[in-house]
Amino acid sequence: MNLHPAALVFIYGLITALATGLGALPFAFVRTVSPRFVAWANAVASGLMLGASFGLVAQGTRYGSWQTLVGATAGVGFILLTQYVLGRYDIQFGRARGAGARQMVLMVVVMTAHSFSEGVAVGVAFGGGVTLAVVITAAIAVHNIPEGLAISAVLRPRGVSVWGCVGWSVVSSLPQPVMAVPAFLFVEAVRQALPYGIGFAAGAMVFMVLVELLPGAYEEARRPAVALLVSFTLVGMILFQQYL
Amino acid sequence: MDPIVTVLLYSGAAAATAGFGVLPAAMRRRLPSTWIGWANALAAGLMLGAAYTLMVPGLDRGALQGAAGAALGIGFVYLSHAALRIEDLELNRLDNPAPEYGYQVLLINTLHSAAEGVAIGVAMVLSVRFGGFVAAAIAVHNVAEGAVLATILASRGARIPEAAMLSMAAKVSQVLLAIATFAVVSAAPALLPWTLGFAVGALFYLVMVELLPESYREAGHTTIALVTVTAMGIVVLLGGGPR
Numbered sequence: 122m123n124l125h126p127a128a129l130v131f132i133y134g135l136i137t138a139l140a141t142g143l144g145a146l147p148f149a150f151v152r153t154v155s156p157r158f159v160a161w162a163n164a165v166a167s168g169l170m171l172g173a174s175f176g177l178v179a180q181g182t183r184y185g186s187w188q189t190l191v192g193a194t195a196g197v198g199f200i201l202l203t204q205y206v207l208g209r210y211d212i213q214f215g216r217a218r219g220a221g222a223r224q225m226v227l228m229v230v231v232m233t234a235h236s237f238s239e240g241v242a243v244g245v246a247f248g249g250g251v252t253l254a255v256v257i258t259a260a261i262a263v264h265n266i267p268e269g270l271a272i273s274a275v276l277r278p279r280g281v282s283v284w285g286c287v288g289w290s291v292v293s294s295l296p297q298p299v300m301a302v303p304a305f306l307f308v309e310a311v312r313q314a315l316p317y318g319i320g321f322a323a324g325a326m327v328f329m330v331l332v333e334l335l336p337g338a339y340e341e342a343r344r345p346a347v348a349l350l351v352s353f354t355l356v357g358m359i360l361f362q363q364y365l
Numbered sequence: 366m367d368p369i370v371t372v373l374l375y376s377g378a379a380a381a382t383a384g385f386g387v388l389p390a391a392m393r394r395r396l397p398s399t400w401i402g403w404a405n406a407l408a409a410g411l412m413l414g415a416a417y418t419l420m421v422p423g424l425d426r427g428a429l430q431g432a433a434g435a436a437l438g439i440g441f442v443y444l445s446h447a448a449l450r451i452e453d454l455e456l457n458r459l460d461n462p463a464p465e466y467g468y469q470v471l472l473i474n475t476l477h478s479a480a481e482g483v484a485i486g487v488a489m490v491l492s493v494r495f496g497g498f499v500a501a502a503i504a505v506h507n508v509a510e511g512a513v514l515a516t517i518l519a520s521r522g523a524r525i526p527e528a529a530m531l532s533m534a535a536k537v538s539q540v541l542l543a544i545a546t547f548a549v550v551s552a553a554p555a556l557l558p559w560t561l562g563f564a565v566g567a568l569f570y571l572v573m574v575e576l577l578p579e580s581y582r583e584a585g586h587t588t589i590a591l592v593t594v595t596a597m598g599i600v601v602l603l604g605g606g607p608r
Binding site for chain 2: 175178179182186187190193194197201204324327328331333336339343345347349351352353355356357359360363364
């Protein structure tokens with residue numbers, strides 16, 4: 122089989138996107154969904170996203186602190202704008218309406234937007250040669266699983282089916298193969314934009330956690346329970362990123 | 366100058382800034398609850414930023430030990446709150462008539478400051494410049510925390526000079542722990558990644574269990590999130606770059 126390297130990058134990117142769906146699996150075993158369970162799931166998603174952001178920022182500031190900051194500011198603005206737009210319409214997501222539906226749409230939008238910069242990272246990584254392709258693909262695929270977990274932790278308690286969670290998780294990662302190809306073909310030009318993209322992803326995720334996920338968690342569960350879940354998930358996520 | 370004296374000066378100056386927290390309470394007896402929420406959010410953002418800047422060198426010096434240290438830091442704060450039965454205490458009540466409430470608030474502030482002392486001390490081991498940076502972030506944070514504490518104390522009948530002294534007294538643990546941490550980790554460098562992790566875990570957990578939950582009740586979610594993320598961004602930008 123003699124594929125163009127760009128096609129190969131696309132296929133590998135697609136595999137990493139499919140891996141995101143695996144994050145929904147733990148929710149296949151959840152039967153009852155109490156308000157407290159929603160709060161705990163919010164806390165886990167918060168820890169995963171804050172841990173991912175800490176890792177992203179550490180990576181982005183290596184390329185340039187100011188560019189990362191500009192990207193992060195844009196990420197925060199993006200969430201505020203999305204919230205404003207969603208607030209103007211009576212949206213529905215699955216069976217949910219109102220605040221629950223807004224949170225689900227925001228979650229999918231945030232994680233999808235954050236996949237753009239990950240796709241760029243995949244493409245740039247392949248720019249060094251396709252020899253390491255399998256290793257890089259495996260690493261990024263494994264990275265995506267907690268992201269699917271974070272999405273499912275928000276969607277599943279609000280009434281989305283397990284297969285729905287798998288589907289939305291995969292959808293949120295589809296920008297990865299799409300962005301990986303141009304990033305691979307125009308590595309030099311794209312490398313300049315990478316810290317902005319990384320900053321954007323981190324800013325959007327941190328702000329999403331602070332403005333939507335944590336307040337909801339504190340309303341329905343005890344403070345120490347939420348804090349313990351967020352803190353231990355954060356530590357686990359940072360460690361996970363460090364070794365994979 | 367003896368390095369221990371440097372640590373004493375930096376952490377002492379950071380602790381003393383808590384006294385400035387009485388200024389809002391001195392000007393108007395009672396802070397509006399939205400201000401208390403913003404002060405908490407400012408303190409939370411600065412602490413999250415400090416936790417991030419301590420995480421970066423920790424990852425370079427042993428991520429596994431750092432993670433184990435972080436678990437210890439989280440566990441230490443949780444267990445000390447649980448042992449003192451203050452884990453569910455509502456922290457910012459201005460009209461709590463219970464006589465023991467004042468002591469409990471001072472106690473929880475003292476524990477909180479102890480964790481920050483570890484952060485300053487371990488940062489000083491890495492370099493005086495980094496230690497000074499962390500101390501400065503904690504100092505600004507102490508003003509915001511001192512403002513909240515002084516308002517609570519003033520609402521319980523403390524006079525302004527008393528409130529200022531008590532706010533600073535609750536930070537004495539910060540100075541003691543900064544010096545002890547610096548001395549121990551300097552003598553035993555193998556403890557460095559563990560201690561960095563401990564500080565990251567303890568600071569992060571304190572933000573999640575004390576500062577953010579209170580602030581969301583006192584002001585709108587969007588303003589709280591904006592204040593927190595801005596304060597955090599400034600600390601990360603100034604302190605998170607390559608050293």
